[in-house]
Amino acid sequence: MLSIVDLHVRVEGKDILNGLSLEVQAGEVHAIMGPNGSGKSTLGYVLSGREGYEVVSGSATFEGHNLFELDAETRARAGLFLAFQYPVEIPGVSNMEFLKASVDAVREHQGLPPYDAVTFMKLARQQSASVSLPPEFLKRGVNEGFSGGEKKRNEILQMMLLEPKLAILDETDSGLDIDALQVVAEGVNARRSDENAFILVTHYQRLLDYIVPDFVHVLANGRIVKSGGKELALELEEKGYAWLEPEVA
Amino acid sequence: MSGFDQNAAAALTSRADAQIWLEAFRDLNRQQWLASHWPDRKTEAWKYTPLTPLAQGDYLRFPTAGKVQIERARYDIPGLDCQRLVFVNGEMMPELCQLSPAREACCVTRFCDADEQQQALITQHLGKIAEATDNPFVALNGSWLEDGVLLQVAADQRIEEPLHIVHMTTPDQQAFSVRQRLLVALDSGAEATVIEHFTSDEARQNSFVTGVSEFKLAAGARLTHYRLHLEEEHNIHIGGVYAQLDRDAHIDSFFLGLGSRLTRLDLRIQHQGAGSHAQLNGIYLSKGTQHIDIHSTVEHEMPQGSTSEVVRGIVDDEAKAVFNGRIHIHPNAQKTLAELSNRNLLLTNTAEVYTKPELEIYADDVRCAHGATVSQIEDLSLYYLQSRGIDRKEAQVMLSFGFINELIGALRHEPLQRLLRPILTQWFGKDSGLTRHLL
Numbered sequence: 001m002l003s004i005v006d007l008h009v010r011v012e013g014k015d016i017l018n019g020l021s022l023e024v025q026a027g028e029v030h031a032i033m034g035p036n037g038s039g040k041s042t043l044g045y046v047l048s049g050r051e052g053y054e055v056v057s058g059s060a061t062f063e064g065h066n067l068f069e070l071d072a073e074t075r076a077r078a079g080l081f082l083a084f085q086y087p088v089e090i091p092g093v094s095n096m097e098f099l100k101a102s103v104d105a106v107r108e109h110q111g112l113p114p115y116d117a118v119t120f121m122k123l124a125r126q127q128s129a130s131v132s133l134p135p136e137f138l139k140r141g142v143n144e145g146f147s148g149g150e151k152k153r154n155e156i157l158q159m160m161l162l163e164p165k166l167a168i169l170d171e172t173d174s175g176l177d178i179d180a181l182q183v184v185a186e187g188v189n190a191r192r193s194d195e196n197a198f199i200l201v202t203h204y205q206r207l208l209d210y211i212v213p214d215f216v217h218v219l220a221n222g223r224i225v226k227s228g229g230k231e232l233a234l235e236l237e238e239k240g241y242a243w244l245e246p247e248v249a
Numbered sequence: 250m251s252g253f254d255q256n257a258a259a260a261l262t263s264r265a266d267a268q269i270w271l272e273a274f275r276d277l278n279r280q281q282w283l284a285s286h287w288p289d290r291k292t293e294a295w296k297y298t299p300l301t302p303l304a305q306g307d308y309l310r311f312p313t314a315g316k317v318q319i320e321r322a323r324y325d326i327p328g329l330d331c332q333r334l335v336f337v338n339g340e341m342m343p344e345l346c347q348l349s350p351a352r353e354a355c356c357v358t359r360f361c362d363a364d365e366q367q368q369a370l371i372t373q374h375l376g377k378i379a380e381a382t383d384n385p386f387v388a389l390n391g392s393w394l395e396d397g398v399l400l401q402v403a404a405d406q407r408i409e410e411p412l413h414i415v416h417m418t419t420p421d422q423q424a425f426s427v428r429q430r431l432l433v434a435l436d437s438g439a440e441a442t443v444i445e446h447f448t449s450d451e452a453r454q455n456s457f458v459t460g461v462s463e464f465k466l467a468a469g470a471r472l473t474h475y476r477l478h479l480e481e482e483h484n485i486h487i488g489g490v491y492a493q494l495d496r497d498a499h500i501d502s503f504f505l506g507l508g509s510r511l512t513r514l515d516l517r518i519q520h521q522g523a524g525s526h527a528q529l530n531g532i533y534l535s536k537g538t539q540h541i542d543i544h545s546t547v548e549h550e551m552p553q554g555s556t557s558e559v560v561r562g563i564v565d566d567e568a569k570a571v572f573n574g575r576i577h578i579h580p581n582a583q584k585t586l587a588e589l590s591n592r593n594l595l596l597t598n599t600a601e602v603y604t605k606p607e608l609e610i611y612a613d614d615v616r617c618a619h620g621a622t623v624s625q626i627e628d629l630s631l632y633y634l635q636s637r638g639i640d641r642k643e644a645q646v647m648l649s650f651g652f653i654n655e656l657i658g659a660l661r662h663e664p665l666q667r668l669l670r671p672i673l674t675q676w677f678g679k680d681s682g683l684t685r686h687l688l
C-alpha cells in the first residue's frame with residue numbers, strides 16, 4: 001500500500017528526514033515511536049502534502065501513485081488521511097460544512113454523488129455519537145474552542161467519515177484520558193480490515209494495549225533505527241530510547 | 250470647473266414645497282459647506298480616498314420622479330417581522346411601506362409629516378449629533394435636506410419589531426444625487442432596532458448617495474443598528490452614522506460595506522454619560538476597482554464606558570480599503586474599557602489596505618487594546634482543508650468566508666444572517682462549485 005524508500009526531507013534548510021524507508025501492506029498496523037524532534041510529524045506532513053517540506057531524494061509510493069506528484073487534496077481523495085498532532089482551528093467555517101465538503105470531495109473522486117444535506121447530517125450525527133462528540137460540536141467552527149481531547153475526537157470523526165485506506169494518526173493519544181483513548185482505539189479497530197492500514201505515531205504503550213500493532217518502529221534522527229513486533233514497544237516503555245543510542249548516533 | 254465643488258451645496262435648490270421650518274438648517278449647512286475645504290490628498294481624513302469619481306461625475310441634479318417597478322426580493326428580509334419604509338431614489342413608495350398604527354410608545358414619521366412637537370424634536374437634535382463642521386459631506390447632506398425619517402421611542406418602551414428603512418437607487422437618464430437623513434431619538438430606557446438598507450435595483454447605476462444618520466440615546470436606552478451597503482457597483486456613497494450615548498445607554502451597531510465603486514462611511518460614537526457601552530462590528534468587502542473607506546471615531550467623555558469594535562475586511566483584485574479607527578479617551582473617562590480590532594485579508598497582490606488604529610488616551614485608569622493586521626489566507630488552515638480532500642480554490646473561498654462569517658453569526662436578528670449569507674456567498678464568486686459548502 002505504502003512504500004517509502006530512502007526518503008530525505010528538508011524543512012527551512014534543515015535536514016529532518018535522513019534516509020527513511022518503510023513498507024506498509026494492506027491490513028497492517030504500524031506503530032512509530034521515537035524521541036521528540038526525531039521527525040515523526042514531518043513524515044506525516046510530507047506524505048500528506050504540506051507545503052514547505054522539501055523532498056530532497058527518495059520516493060513514496062501509495063497505491064501505485066508517486067505521492068510527491070500529487071497535490072494534497074488528491075492524496076486525500078486517493079485514500080490517505082493524517083490525523084493532526086495539533087488540529088487546526090478554523091473559526092467561521094462550520095464543522096458540519098467542513099465535514100460535508102471533505103466527504104463530498106472524496107466521494108466525487110470515487111465517482112459517487114454528494115450526499116444530500118439531510119442524509120449527511122444524519123450520518124455525521126451518528127458518527128460523532130460514536131466518538132462521543134456531542135452534536136453541538138458539528139455546528140461550531142472547525143475545532144473552534146474545542147479542548148485537546150475534543151479536537152482529537154473530531155480528527156477520528158473525520159477519519160470515520162472519509163474512510164481512508166491509510167490513516168496516519170500523529171499522537172492522537174497524547175493528552176487523552178482513558179475514555180477518550182478507548183474512543184480513538186474503537187474507531188481504529190472498527191475500521192481495521194484487510195483493505196486498510198494504519199500508522200500510529202505514539203509515545204505510549206497504553207494505546208497499543210488497545211490497538212495491537214503488527215510492527216513497531218523507532219524513528220530517531222530522521223531514520224528508522226529499529227523495527228520489531230509489538231513486544232518492541234514494551235521494551236521501549238521499559239528501557240526508553242537510550243539503549244538504542246549507538247544506532248541513534 | 251469640476252462638477253462637484255464649493256458651489257454644489259447651492260447648486261441644487263430645494264423644491265418650492267420643501268419644509269420651510271428646515272430652511273434655517275439648510276442655510277446653516279450651506280454656509281458650512283461653503284466654508285469647508287474640498288477634500289484632497291492633503292486632507293488627512295481623506296488622504297487615501299480621492300474624490301475624483303465624484304468630482305468628474307456630473308451628479309449635480311436631483312432625480313426625475315418616475316414610476317418604477319421594484320421586485321419584492323430587492324428589499325424584503327424574509328422572516329423579519331418589521332415596520333418598513335421604502336424609498337426609491339429618495340422618494341417614498343407608500344405602497345411598499347408597512348407601518349404599524351401610530352401610538353404613544355413609538356412614532357415613525359417623515360420630516361415632511363412631522364407635527365409641531367416632532368418638528369421641535371428634529372430641530373433640537375438635527376446636526377447636533379452629526380456636526381457639519383467635522384465633515385463637509387454632512388454639511389452637503391444638510392444643505393440639500395428636504396425630508397428624512399424620525400424614529401422616536403418613549404421612555405421605557407421596548408419596540409421589538411425593527412424599523413427597516415430601504416433606500417433603493419434605480420438608474421435615471423442622467424447621473425444624479427440622492428440624500429437621506431435619519432434621526433433616532435430614544436428616551437430613557439427605550440429600546441429599538443433600526444436597519445438601514447441601501448440597495449439598488451440593477452447593475453447599471455448612476456447615482457451619488459449621501460446618507461447621514463443621527464442617534465440620540467438617553468440614559469439606559471438601547472439601540473440595535475444595522476447599516477447595510479448593498480448597492481450595485483456603479484454607485485457612489487458618502488455617508489455617516491453618528492451616535493450620542495447618555496448614561497448606561499447601549500448601542501450595538503453593525504455595518505456591511507459591499508458594492509459601490511466608492512464608499513465612504515464615517516462612524517462616530519460619543520459616550521456622553523457614564524457607563525455607556527458600544528459594540529461596533531463591521532465588515533467591508535472590496536473587489537474589482539472598488540474603493541471603500543471606513544473612518545470610525547469613538548469618544549469616551551465620561552467614566553466607566555466601554556467600547557468593543559471588531560472590523561474585518563477582505564480585499565480582492567485591484568480594490569482598495571481604508572480603515573481608520575480612532576478611540577479618544579478624555580481625561581474624565583476613568584475606568585474605560587475599549588478594544589478595537591481590525592483584521593484584513595488580501596486575496597491578491599494588487600489589493601491594498603490602509604489600516605490605522607489611533608488611540609488617544611488622556612485618563613490613567615483605563616484598559617485599552619487595539620490591533621490591526623493585514624494578511625493573506627493562512628497556509629496551515631488551507632493545508633488542513635486540502636488534507637481532507639477539499640479543492641484548494643474551494644478551500645480558499647471557505648476560509649475567506651469563514652473570516653467574516655464569524656461576525657455574521659454574531660448578528661442578533663437571524664433573518665439578517667439568512668439574508669446576508671447568500672449575498673456574501675455570491676460575492677465570493679458565481680461558481681457554485683466553490684461556494685456550495687458555505688451555507
Ligand SMILES: Nc1ncnc2c1ncn2[C@@H]1O[C@H](COP(=O)(O)OP(=O)(O)O)[C@@H](O)[C@H]1O
Binds near residue numbers: 012
Ligand atoms: N517548520 C519548521 N521549520 C524548522 N524546523 C522544523 C519545522 N518543523 C519541524 N522542524 C524541526 O524538525 C524536527 C522534527 O520535528 P517533528 O517532525 O515535529 O518531530 P516529532 O514529531 O518527531 O517530535 C525538529 O527538530 C523540529 O524543530
Ligand SMILES: [Mg+2]
Binds near residue numbers: 040041042085170171
Ligand atoms: Mg510530532
